[in-house]
Amino acid sequence: MSKSYQKNELDSIIKIDEQKCKGCDTCTAFCPADAIDGAYGAVHKIDSSRCLQCGQCLINCPFGAIDDTVDAVDLVMSKLKDGKTTVVATIAPAVRVALGEEFGMEPGKLVTEQMYGALKEAGFKIMDVNFAADNTIMEEGTELVHKIQKYVLGMDSHEELGPLPQFTSCCPAWVRYMELYSPTLRKHLSSAKSPQGMAGPVAKIYGASEIWKVAPESIFCVGIYPCTAKKMEASRPEFTAAADYWKKRGHTATYQDTDVVLTTRDLARLLKKLNIDITNVKPAEEKDNPLAEYTGAGTIFGATGGVMEAALRTAYFVLTGEELSQLKYEPVRGLKEVKKADVPIKLKNSGKEITLKVAVVHGTKNVEPLLEEVKDGKSPYHFIEVMNCPGGCVNGGGQPINPMGTSWTGKFKAFLPW
Amino acid sequence: MQYDYKEKEVKINRREFLGFIGVLTAAIWSGLYAVTDVFVDRTKYIKMRTAGLYQDDEKQAARQSHKNKSLMNMYKSLNFSPTSPLAEELFHTHYIDRSVL
Structure with missing residues (x-):
C-alpha cells in the first residue's frame, strides 16, 4: 500500500x-x-x-x-455472460457527449439513446447517474440551505453541520486534493457523497427491491464515468452503504456500492469487443425506467459550473418559494478559471433579502487562493464548486483522447519523415 | 603596397556552433508553435462537449432536480427525506486526513 x-x-x-x-x-x-x-x-x-x-x-x-x-473490461464481460448476475450500468452525464467520438462521430454529439441501446444489447440494466446527480442536489442543496439558515440567518439547528463556505464533493480528484493537501479544511466539503457514491446505494437498495426485484447481492454495479479518479473513489472503504443497510436487515454479504468503474474509453472497448457499434444500434429511450429519469439540472453536472447552476436552481426555489424565471445562469458558464457571482435572494417567509456569494473553479491548481482565504477566515463565499479537470468532467481523464488535435505531434505527422 | 588584411579569428568552436543552432531552432519552432495558438482553439472539443450537455438540459421537460418525479417517489417509498437519518446513512460521508496515512 x-x-x-x-x-x-x-x-x-x-x-x-x-x-x-x-x-x-x-x-x-x-x-x-x-x-x-x-x-x-x-x-x-x-x-x-x-x-x-x-x-x-x-x-x-x-x-x-x-x-x-486498472482494466475491468474482461471482468464485466464475464459478469454479463454468467446469467446469474444483474449487471447494472450507471452512466455519468459527460459520457453521452463523448462516447460517439470513439465510433467516429464528432465531439459533443449527444448519443443518450444510442448509448442506452448499446448497453441493453450488451445485457446491462440501466441506471442513469443523472438521476443520482439530481439526488446529490437534493442532499447537497438541502445541506447548503440548512447552513445558510444557521450561519447567515441565525436560525436554530440541531443538525451537525460543517462550516461555510461549503465546497462541492462531486469530484474525486478534488476531494483527494483537499484530503491530502488541505486536510484541516476538509469539514468545508459537503458531507453529501458524489453522484457515484449515491448511485450505488440507490441501485442496490431501491433498485434491488423496487425496480429489478432481485437480491442485492446479485447486483453487479458498473460505474461508467469520464474519469480515472472514479476508479479510486469507488474503492473507498466508506462506500459500502448498501451492504451495511442490508446487514441490518438480516443479510451477511460485504461488497462495495459500485463494484467496478469503466471509463468512457473502457466502455467503447467493451462494446467493440462485443461487436456493438453505436452508430447502427437500435436506440432505446428508457421512458418506463424510474432510475433513468433525470432533469436538465442533473445532466449539466458534467461541465464546469454545472453543479453550481443545478444547485442554484433548487436552492433558489427552496429559499424564495419561487422558481427562477430564467434557468440558464450565464455567470457560472464558460472556461474562465475562476468564476464568481452574487445571487440576490428574497426569503419566502420574512421577505428579507440576502446575497448568496458563489464561486466556480476548474483546474484544481486555481483553487489555492480560495483555500488561502478560507484558512485566513476571510472567504466571502457561501458555496464553491471545484472540478479538477479543465472544463469539468467533459474533459475528464477517462474521456476519448485527442479528438481534434490537443496533441501537437499530431499536427506535424503529415510532413514528418518518420 | 602590401596586402595585409587578416581575417578575424573565429571565436566559436564546432560544438558551440551546433549548440547555438540547436537553441535557435528550438526557439523558432516553439515560436511557430505558439503562433498556431492564434488560429487553433485547443479547447474547442471541450466547448463542443459542453454544448452537447447544455443541449441535453434544454431538451428535458423538467430542468430542476426537485422536479424529478421518480427521485421524489424513491424518497416517498423508502419513507425518508434529504438529510434525514436514513439519508445521512446512505448518501452522506466523512473525509479523512490523507497527509498522515
Whole structure:
C-alpha cells in the first residue's frame, strides 16, 4: 500500500510507460498536484502518493505514453455472460457527449439513446447517474440551505453541520486534493457523497427491491464515468452503504456500492469487443425506467459550473418559494478559471433579502487562493464548486483522447519523415 | 603596397556552433508553435462537449432536480427525506486526513 491511501483503495492507477516516455515534460504542466518527477529529456515517473489519479497527464501526453492500468473490461464481460448476475450500468452525464467520438462521430454529439441501446444489447440494466446527480442536489442543496439558515440567518439547528463556505464533493480528484493537501479544511466539503457514491446505494437498495426485484447481492454495479479518479473513489472503504443497510436487515454479504468503474474509453472497448457499434444500434429511450429519469439540472453536472447552476436552481426555489424565471445562469458558464457571482435572494417567509456569494473553479491548481482565504477566515463565499479537470468532467481523464488535435505531434505527422 | 588584411579569428568552436543552432531552432519552432495558438482553439472539443450537455438540459421537460418525479417517489417509498437519518446513512460521508496515512 502506497502512502496516502486507505487499506484496499486503488492506487497507482495512472502510470507512465518508461519505454514510450520521451521526456518532453508536457505532462508536468497538466498535473494539478506536482506528482510527476523527471527532468526535461529524462524518463518521467508518477509519485502515486502525491497523484490525484485524475488522468489529465494521460489525455494530454503527445506520445500516448501514459496508461490507465486498472482494466475491468474482461471482468464485466464475464459478469454479463454468467446469467446469474444483474449487471447494472450507471452512466455519468459527460459520457453521452463523448462516447460517439470513439465510433467516429464528432465531439459533443449527444448519443443518450444510442448509448442506452448499446448497453441493453450488451445485457446491462440501466441506471442513469443523472438521476443520482439530481439526488446529490437534493442532499447537497438541502445541506447548503440548512447552513445558510444557521450561519447567515441565525436560525436554530440541531443538525451537525460543517462550516461555510461549503465546497462541492462531486469530484474525486478534488476531494483527494483537499484530503491530502488541505486536510484541516476538509469539514468545508459537503458531507453529501458524489453522484457515484449515491448511485450505488440507490441501485442496490431501491433498485434491488423496487425496480429489478432481485437480491442485492446479485447486483453487479458498473460505474461508467469520464474519469480515472472514479476508479479510486469507488474503492473507498466508506462506500459500502448498501451492504451495511442490508446487514441490518438480516443479510451477511460485504461488497462495495459500485463494484467496478469503466471509463468512457473502457466502455467503447467493451462494446467493440462485443461487436456493438453505436452508430447502427437500435436506440432505446428508457421512458418506463424510474432510475433513468433525470432533469436538465442533473445532466449539466458534467461541465464546469454545472453543479453550481443545478444547485442554484433548487436552492433558489427552496429559499424564495419561487422558481427562477430564467434557468440558464450565464455567470457560472464558460472556461474562465475562476468564476464568481452574487445571487440576490428574497426569503419566502420574512421577505428579507440576502446575497448568496458563489464561486466556480476548474483546474484544481486555481483553487489555492480560495483555500488561502478560507484558512485566513476571510472567504466571502457561501458555496464553491471545484472540478479538477479543465472544463469539468467533459474533459475528464477517462474521456476519448485527442479528438481534434490537443496533441501537437499530431499536427506535424503529415510532413514528418518518420 | 602590401596586402595585409587578416581575417578575424573565429571565436566559436564546432560544438558551440551546433549548440547555438540547436537553441535557435528550438526557439523558432516553439515560436511557430505558439503562433498556431492564434488560429487553433485547443479547447474547442471541450466547448463542443459542453454544448452537447447544455443541449441535453434544454431538451428535458423538467430542468430542476426537485422536479424529478421518480427521485421524489424513491424518497416517498423508502419513507425518508434529504438529510434525514436514513439519508445521512446512505448518501452522506466523512473525509479523512490523507497527509498522515
